[in-house]
Amino acid sequence: MEFEKIEEGFRLVLSGLGVDLNDPHLRDSPQRIARAWHDELCSGLRDPEFRIRVFPVEEGQEPSMIVLQDIPVKSICAHHLLPFVGHATVAYIPDRHLVGLSKLSRVVNHFSRKPQIQERLTNEITKFLLENLHPQGIGVIIKAHHLCMELRGVNHSSLMTTSTLVGSFLEDPTVRAEFMALAHAGNGGS
Numbered sequence: 001m002e003f004e005k006i007e008e009g010f011r012l013v014l015s016g017l018g019v020d021l022n023d024p025h026l027r028d029s030p031q032r033i034a035r036a037w038h039d040e041l042c043s044g045l046r047d048p049e050f051r052i053r054v055f056p057v058e059e060g061q062e063p064s065m066i067v068l069q070d071i072p073v074k075s076i077c078a079h080h081l082l083p084f085v086g087h088a089t090v091a092y093i094p095d096r097h098l099v100g101l102s103k104l105s106r107v108v109n110h111f112s113r114k115p116q117i118q119e120r121l122t123n124e125i126t127k128f129l130l131e132n133l134h135p136q137g138i139g140v141i142i143k144a145h146h147l148c149m150e151l152r153g154v155n156h157s158s159l160m161t162t163s164t165l166v167g168s169f170l171e172d173p174t175v176r177a178e179f180m181a182l183a184h185a186g187n188g189g190s
């Protein structure tokens with residue numbers, strides 16, 4: 001990422017809007033906005049080598065579903081560069097590899113922090129876990145409010161739900177039902 005280019009771009013946007021860049025509240029805004037986009041909102045772009053550490057499943061351990069609910073999703077819609085925020089539920093049934101629960105939220109955060117599309121975010125999380133854990137199955141559900149819909153006055157709910165089911169989550173109705181019940185029992189409304 002090129003910090004100065006981002007800063008220059010926001011300066012151009014503000015001057016294009018015709019606002020007074022000498023206003024004390026706006027004077028430092030291009031740099032302040034660039035700092036936020038560079039350091040936080042798009043931090044997922046700064047770590048293309050993102051990896052997680054996995055652990056072997058212990059001998060004789062029966063594989064059962066591992067679920068993390070209410071993972072915060074804070075992302076930026078690629079179409080309008082406005083935030084979409086909500087929660088994810090991520091679950092998997094291990095085969096030979098496990099990952100620490102906190103790592104699941106790091107994976108969600110990594111793929112959220114860039115201009116993103118909610119469907120693609122769901123798919124990128126699933127693909128990453130598939131490649132790193134080779135589990136028996138994965139389920140990912142994201143529910144998020146899109147500010148681009150709320151601020152631009154579209155007159156219906158902005159809550160969007162996307163999901164991806166792989167392996168046993170797709171093929172085994174019992175597994176799927178268990179996952180869906182857990183996903184909707186979480187922080188479903190936002």
Ligand SMILES: [Zn+2]
Pocket residue numbers: 077078079080081082146148149
């Ligand atoms: Zn949008």
